[in-house]
Amino acid sequence: MTMVPLPAVLLPFAAAAAGLLLSRWPHGRPSAGANRRAAWIAVIPTAGAAVFAVWLAWGQGFAYLEGGPRSEPVGATYGAIVTGSVPISLTLQADDLSALLGVLVTLVALAVQVYSIGYLADDPRYPSYSAFVSLFTAAMLLVVYAGDLLVLYVGWEIMGLCSYLLVGHWWEDLGNSRAAVKAFLVTRLGDVGFLFGIFVLGVGAGSFRIADVLAAVPQMSSGTLVTATLLLLAGVAGKSAQVPLHTWLPDAMAGPTPISALIHAATMVAAGIFLVARLFPVFTAAGPTMDVLAVMAALGMLGAALAALAQDDLKRVLAYSTISQLAYMAGGLAAGSDTAAIFHLITHGAFKALLFLCAGLVIHHVGSNLMSRMGGLRRELPVTFAATTVGFAALMGLPPASGFFSKDALLAAMEGALTGRLTDAAALLLYGCALATVAVTGAYATRAWLRTFFGRARTVALPEPEPGTAHVIDVREGPRTMLVPVVLLAVPALLLGFAAEPHLDLPIAVISVALALLGAAVVYVAWRADPLADPARLLGVLRVPCERAFYVDGLYAAVVVRPVLALAGGVSRADDEVIDGAVRGSGRTARGLSGMLRLVQNGNVQLYVSGLLAGVLLIALGAVVFA
Amino acid sequence: MSGWLTVAMVAVPLLGALPLLVADDALRPVLRGYGMAVSGVTLALAAVMVASFDHGQPARPQFTVDLAWTPGLDLRFQLGVDGISLPLVALTALLVFLCFAYLGWGGGTAPGQLLHPGPGGVRPRALVFTLLVLEVGMIGTFLALDLLLFFVFFEIVLIPMYFLIAIWGGEGRRAAAVKFILYTLLGSVVMLLGLLLIWAQTGTLDIVELAGSHGAGMSRAVQVVAFVAVGLGLAVKTPMWPLHTWLPDAHTQAPTVGSVLLAGVLLKMGTYGFARIAIPILPEGAAAVAPWLGAFAVVGIVYGALACLAQRDLKRMIAYSSVGHMGFVLLGFATLSTAGVNGALFANVAHGLITGLLFFLAGAIKDRYHTADIPSLGGGLMARLPRLGAILTFAAIASLGLPGLAGFWGEMLALFGAFEPAAALPRGLFLVFMVIGGLGAVLTAAYFLVMLSRVTHGSPTAVTPGAPSGGPAASAGTASTAGGPDVLAGVASRAAGESVTGRLSATLPEPPDEQPVHPLPNSETPPGERSPHETPPYETPPRAGAAHRAELPDVQRHELVAWVPLIVLILLFGLWPQLLLALTTPAVQTLLGALS
Known part of the structure; x- marks a missing residue:
């Protein structure tokens, strides 16, 4: 039993290695056979990992969400790495929380691997793609099952690498490449803080083991705890795309749609939330950090929802929606309820992965990401329409979809925080923004739903797909490998709310459903008035700022990117002119001096003799004077 | 005990070099195999050394030899190896062997394989001789346990490296070689003064004895002066900002094997000197100078990264990246803590592997495109030469310090050391260093990813120098x-x-010594016809990619032979850092004896 987390991590890792090295063997050429082989290499180990993850979670089930007594973690330590200071212990463990997350990760990864077989059927780089997805799965499972903070950090960073590689999958278009670079760098910036936070905790507790750190919380000074958690929060903000490090996520939609579903909606971006839940006792002991988290969450959820309302690209709508929903979870954590946050994380993982995979089917069908090119698709894509409807209902928090229950739990926690541990202003801001966001969520979900599936069909024969989108295939629905995962994901997106004995807070539930319906109704009325116009016109003067996500990208370009590049240019010039100039200058000086000395060596014997005499005279004088 | 092993490590390449002086024509046909054989024997000896090393006592010098050398001056021929030098000795033997394999494997006719025989060959006999003498100096430096012997080996290295750059280098080779040798000689002179000061004060040159006495017999002022002098000499070699400007020129002009050995081994001699001489022998001097060392180190990290961001030449960029990485190594030493020095030693080895690989790759690209100018490469390496592009991506990602690859642990431990520096050092200052170093790590990621984006991504344009x-x-x-x-x-x-x-329009003329074996054909598709927006990207590789592959060969066998061991070791040390840390930790604890 103690061995169990290890194979779940190693299986996808082995799949990644095998997929990279073996799938094109022995010819080394892209071929249908290589893709088929790669598909088997990818799917079977992921399924195996899923079996292990389910086995691990079998005993506890949803115990974590129900709040009862936490069971003892199972796991093993596979040795230690001496550092000369605090050692790193190679520990893997599974407890209630990680067992639950492991199931989410492996099942979504499995769905995405199967879906990708159809989505990237004739992509010559499918083998490396599927191998990177496997590597990502292994890294995420390492994060989930890690029993040591530095082991967790290893998985955390490898996830970032996989995100980079997969966002840049279609690297022929330099725009995709740039999005990948941005995703890596922004998260890396946060990760530096994260690493320093680990240092602070590790030195404070005398160990990097998570169990030891949690046990040492009462002994640590509040200064240590606040510093550590604020630093960790930087990494969390980077990975979970929270304000102010959220700007990479919308751009990351340049990757293939299944990647958006797996990494940029269901799993990797949830890692930050998971980390806070993992170290929840540390965070709750650091009051100021929770206030910061609450403010970040409040700004992020409303701002991102407004941005989602104005986007034309369907995937960008979902990306901003992801930022907004992750901010909900962060808000729930700040309000003191890790169970509600994890509950929403899991339901969100299901319904957002579903929404992205449906968006992939739509994009696959239409050949464009833009909603202005869609419309009237409900007849052509009935299965996708039904699944998307489930997904949007869950996103809006309408009963009986899963999102309704988890959002209700979050709102209840935030309302409770009004009289709880947060400072009053932060709690009020958080709860107010959360309620406003419910309405805006209703609005943007309805807008996307109406513009995609209703109205008149606007699909025109496109000459060629844009780089970075999938083929136009004129079948009515996508291939079966794409439809089956969608249908299977729709089930948990609809029903997961009933899994964990829902505790409904009825007044809040009524308010939130009413708000969501209000937002939806406003958009519906505007759409009925003119089905061809974009309901985003309701935003009025706010529309352009919302579409540009409040110009944060421009701000960063002006404040960070351009100064750094200017500085780089300056350093390069200074290196050549000042530092190397000094070196060359010393060389020139030496040569100049030697040139002057050479003037004396002119072959004139009279000069030599006079010099000799002068020298003798000087010595004699010196001898007389000093003797 | 079994001191013959250390002597043999130095003697085999030296004796191997001697026949090259006498036998002119006899060796010519077998030259490529000869170099591989001699360096292969040395590598085998290194493997024997690693295997028979007593891993239970890595802090103790093993395989020691102690012979009288110049009795009048009381100079002794003392060699030995401990947990600090063992990885470096093995790394040196491996890299030299891989260089010979790269030069000589297969037909030996590919571009970059400088040993090809026959008329027009570029002095292959001299090249083998030079590399073998270089190996003597490098291994000797890591084995020496006597201050003056260390200095002698340290200096021996300069001469072959000078010729390597000056004869087989690019078109600016003379100036670069002169700058290299004058700059480093100047540093060495200062270091020699420092070593003599130590000798004058303590009356012994025995490194083990001096390290064991932890600076006894030297006043604090003497220690500070000696540390500064020795440190300056080592800092030039490392190189430490602002003494680094010889490095980019030397790297840009050196041939591929020269760059690899320069980055992979020569720079390590500087940092090794800190671990072997400066810190253990002069602990009080180290404690006094460490804040300055740390400051220069973090300036170097950020400065190197910023300079990289603005570079246009691939080899030059990698050279500047060495300045940044060596900054992490120096920061680790400056913390004077076990974790920090451990990190420095780990980063040292990791940098040797990763940057060695990077220079191999840069050389391979330059051999194919006949330029290392990034804009002239035109992007699209992944489409044109997918394997080369993939290995370049791997090496760049290893170099930016991704956990799970070798580059991470050293940098992480150096930063961790700065978080908890030795008790004698100002902690607040080192926290600032840590934060700056962390930001430098982000900048490191930035320039490597930008480079990858510009070189490997995008659609390949059929651009070759001379084909406007x-x-x-x-x-x-x-x-x-x-x-x-x-x-x-x-x-x-x-x-x-x-x-x-x-x-x-101003593309460089062919360097006379680098003769392209594959003349660059004009592309079959006229340039400019394929723009990235006309072709669906995922359809590019099968048809067009095949045509490109016919033009430029992807990774070839001799390259694979040289690179695969490096890739394997980068992965191995990345996934199992304990392999190195178990060796260095006890040795570091001993050498820091007085400080921790």
């Missing part, structure tokens, strides 16, 4: 207009696009 076309300018131009305000890549490629046309 609007290709690269066009692709870079479209890149900069697509999308919104964005990260570095966009701006960088925009800057590249503006200058590329001017650059192309």
